[in-house]
Amino acid sequence: MKAGYVALVGRPNVGKSTLLNHLIGQKISITSRRPQTTRHRIHGIKTTEAGQAVFVDTPGIHASQKRAMNRYLNRTAGTALLDVDVIVWIVDRPVWLAEDDLVLERIQTSAAPVILVINKVDRLEDKAALLPFLESAQQRHPFAALIPASALRGHNLDALEHKIMELLPEGEPIFDQDQLTDRSLRFLAAEIIREKLIRSLGQEVPHALSVEIEQYQTEGKLTRIAALIWVEREGQKAIVIGQQGEVLKKVGERARQDLERLTEGKVFLQLWVKVKENWSDDERALRSLGYAE
Template structure:
């Protein structure tokens, strides 16, 4: 998708702010490459990618495993281009026979993020380092990639002096190309991060046109924005039993008409998503529509339906039909 819009709805999205990145004399040559963004679930990987790209290309919610697909966020600066690979979080249960088809798909997507990349960002939560973080680091180290440690959410740390011993402990026995405390949400510390990551990339021309922000279409992004609201508004388990399929995406002048189907696995789940008198479904649709208009830069008429397909999350054919492909 470009800032001029995709085939389905050629709306002109307004420019988004990005980190300031004046031309750097230390790296006069243009650099570009793929950068995997890795970390345990819910450390702010998608928020970081959106901040660097300057547009919402990856959905965000407080729930782990919000990201299901591998997608590219394309951030272009005067000195280079970062092609950021957003993936599901890394887990220890790779390859478990008991995992559902959905879990196996997400694990493959996470592993595939390391194929053909030039560097990696290991995103962790400030003040916290656990076995899942260590697993993510070990995965990157085995791949032989230069790793930049991104310590996110530093705005939540009241005692900034406590970060120094934390950083020293994390770095002990591990090799990082650079370490950057940042706040992706508040866009703090990103300029220095961009500079150091660009320095790790090969000298070459941009891999994508300057106005491209993702490799995904508006149809895909529309489905994700509806799913984001499901993740935000439903209970602990139900969001993981839902997926979204876009049945219609039509352009009428400056209006995009979008029809979205929310798939669940049981009739009882359908009733919960719809809510009393359809109230919850209307709220999901209303908030998703606002996000679509903000991203696509045009008016959106969004219709939503809820349908049941039993066991879709453990059905390889159903996953392919719903767009979960490698």
């Protein structure tokens, strides 16, 4: 048996969470087209006859350190590289940006073998650009493997899983064989609500959003959930609620549908919106809202 931890790293919006969900075969991490959707380190657990891989989804490593939230995200991504057995570094097609250099600096501090995944190759118009990129990448770091893939389409993920299992050390399973994540249903509920908010709102508001579960109570097949949506300004509160509450109602309906699939039962969901000024640039406020490594 093989068993170990596998860090999924990369700059923002390269498809780390999408890759995790497809590897596990179930939605563990929320996804959107907006950078910095992932804010927490999330473990997705896959157990097969060959062994157990504990995938660690991380926030995107980025250059900005302006706000406390940015610094928290980079710290969370950096600490995920400690004591892992394999690193899977995801890049977006054959494109190398300055933030990829930041990722390279981080992974060079680890002794773990690194697999480079060139994601979204299904959207690559000129396939001929792939070979020179692979040659250039191999000169930057001694990768254990370079794997073109599409997390969204599931292309070449079998090859990736095979290589990961090959690199993992021998050992007994770390988690129960039927466990898919180390996160609670309460945590997953907050993340699902935040995903629906991000997908429903404009450019600015999603970065100023956080969701706190005030009540999570199960009564047979019924789950009662009450959640607070925190924003930073009154104007953002008005946007989240929408005219006559339409935006909040739509978010609630979409979140409830996902939550009922997650809990395999009925869900009664209540949402409120409150203002906590400048919470994303306040270390104490971040900790109070659950942002702690």
